[in-house]
Amino acid sequence: MIAGMLSICACNNSTSKSSSANDSSSVTAQVDTAVNHAERDAKNAANEVKDAVMGNADSNFIVKASTDNAMELKVMQAGLSKGTSKELKAHARMMIADHKKLGDKIRAYADKRSFPLPMDDNGKADDALASLDKNTTGAEWDKAWVNKIADAHQDAIKMFEKEADNTKDAELKTLIADALPKFRSHYDMMKMMLDKMK
Numbered sequence: 001m002i003a004g005m006l007s008i009c010a011c012n013n014s015t016s017k018s019s020s021a022n023d024s025s026s027v028t029a030q031v032d033t034a035v036n037h038a039e040r041d042a043k044n045a046a047n048e049v050k051d052a053v054m055g056n057a058d059s060n061f062i063v064k065a066s067t068d069n070a071m072e073l074k075v076m077q078a079g080l081s082k083g084t085s086k087e088l089k090a091h092a093r094m095m096i097a098d099h100k101k102l103g104d105k106i107r108a109y110a111d112k113r114s115f116p117l118p119m120d121d122n123g124k125a126d127d128a129l130a131s132l133d134k135n136t137t138g139a140e141w142d143k144a145w146v147n148k149i150a151d152a153h154q155d156a157i158k159m160f161e162k163e164a165d166n167t168k169d170a171e172l173k174t175l176i177a178d179a180l181p182k183f184r185s186h187y188d189m190m191k192m193m194l195d196k197m198k
Contacts, residue, residue, distance in 0.1 A: 146193045
C-alpha cells in the first residue's frame with residue numbers, strides 16, 4: 001500500500017514538473033513571438049518613414065538647398081577673410097546676409113514638414129575652398145572666388161526654377177519665389193565683377 005502511494009506521488013510530481021516545464025516553454029515562445037512582432041513592426045514603421053521622406057521630391061530639394069546654401073555661406077565667409085578686393089568683400093557681406101535669411105526660411109519650412117536636414121554642408125565647402133586655395137593668391141584668388149560664387153548661383157537658379165515648376169506646395173513656391181530674385185541679383189553682380197577682372 002505504501003509502495004502504491006509512493007508510486008502515485010511520484011507520478012503526480014512528474015506530471016507537475018512536466019506541466020510546469022510546458023508552461024515555461026509556452027511563455028518563452030509567446031515572449032519570443034511578441035518580441036519578433038514588435039521588431040518587425042518597428043522596422044516596417046521606420047521603412048515607411050524613410051520611404052516617405054526619401055521619395056518626397058520636396059524633401060530632397062530642401063535637403064540639397066540647405067547643404068548648398070551652407071556651402072556657399074562658408075565660401076562667402078572665406079571671401080571676407082582672404083579676398084583682397086574691397087568690392088568683393090562688400091558683395092560677400094551683402095550675400096552672406098541674404099543667404100543667412102534663406103537658410104532660416106529653409107529650416108523653418110523643413111521643421112513644419114518634418115523634413116530632416118543635415119547639420120552642415122556635408123564637407124562641400126572644404127572641397128570648394130581647397131580648389132580655390134590651390135595655386136591662387138591675391139587677385140587670382142579673388143577671380144577664382146568670384147567664378148566659384150557665380151557658378152554656385154547659376155546652379156541654384158536652375159535648381160530652384162525646376163522645383164518651382166514641379167512642386168505643388170504653395171509655401172515652398174513662395175520660398176522659391178522670394179529666393180530667385182536674390183540669386184539672380186547675386187549672379188549678375190559676380191558676372192559684372194568678372195568682366196572688370198578680365
